[in-house]
Amino acid sequence: MKVTQTKIPDVVVFEPQAYEDSRGWFMESFNEFSFHAELKKIGLPVPRSFVQDNHSCSKRGVLRGLHYQMGPHAQGKLVRVTKGAAYDVAVDIRRNSPTFGMSVGVELSAENRKCLWIPEGFAHGFVALEDDTHFLYKTTDVYCKELERSIVWNDSDLDIQWPRCDDFSVSEKDASAVSLRDAELPTFYLPGTTRLVDLKIIGDERGSLISLEAGNILPFDVKRVYYIFGTLAEVSRGFHAHKNLLQLAVCVSGKCRMVLDNGTHTEDVWLDSPSKGVFINNLIWREMHDFSEDCVLVVFASEKYAESDYIRNYDDFIRIVKAQAES
Known part of the structure; x- marks a missing residue:
């Protein structure tokens, strides 16, 4: 081919x-x-x-x-x-x-x-x-x-x-269609981008429920789900990026601070509610800090685990991002 x-x-x-x-x-x-x-x-x-x-x-x-x-x-x-x-x-x-x-x-x-x-x-x-x-x-x-x-x-x-x-x-x-300038355009999920999302709560006097479905909230098919818990407050995790993997991260209990870096600018995101998630596209360097004692961080991923998809060195990450921008 x-x-x-x-x-x-x-x-x-x-x-x-x-x-x-x-x-x-x-x-x-x-x-x-x-x-x-x-x-x-x-x-x-x-x-x-x-x-x-x-x-x-x-x-x-x-x-x-x-x-x-x-x-x-x-x-x-x-x-x-x-x-x-x-x-x-x-x-x-x-x-x-x-x-x-x-x-x-x-x-x-x-x-x-x-x-x-x-x-x-x-x-x-x-x-x-x-x-x-x-x-x-x-x-x-x-x-x-x-x-x-x-x-x-x-x-x-x-x-x-x-x-x-x-x-x-x-x-x-x-x-009779409109011009691009006047068109209603959706928000799309691009490499090197992140996006906070409010997850819809379904609830009554008995409690609350949040549903995540591919093609609705999730812009990808889920191939893997994992969760991080029991992390000490002084411990930081992550320190890597992915070449292709797409993710949605949600703290279903407690809170943590995520540092997200696209090679140009860095932003801090607090995940402190089960109704708040962050989409993390490929080519985003991520770090996780300030875990609360009761933190349970759930991550939905577009692919199964593959070590070859990881970028674990920050200098390599910057080099890859620059090379893509120049291509």
């Missing part, structure tokens, strides 16, 4: 290997293990599992997009064309992203067999370049009409270089 990062590194072109002989050809159009392994090789996080497949057929000149969904049903998409050809476009709509507002365009066709990985945080659209173009895509969340949003395909601020066509065919809904 050939893997190529685009000018927006999070958007990736995959070219599966086809095996041909006199009878025809065969290829693996998707292999989850290989897909995850290739993303990890280039330092990108593993997405949530795909839960829905979509298939559209379009005449030449039909333009669909630019579509996205708000949380908690934001969608990552793995797209390909099985018949005909299309020009596929992804637009970065993550407000705090260094490539916010930039777009990537790739021609996908039955002939070149290319697939495009578009993670959550991007608006997506395409135009069919041939009649009877069949467009297939896998999504990391289900379609939700109430959370669907659109950005107009010809927004002048985006300056997307669509292929020349005498007359694009655009639905009334897509034609």
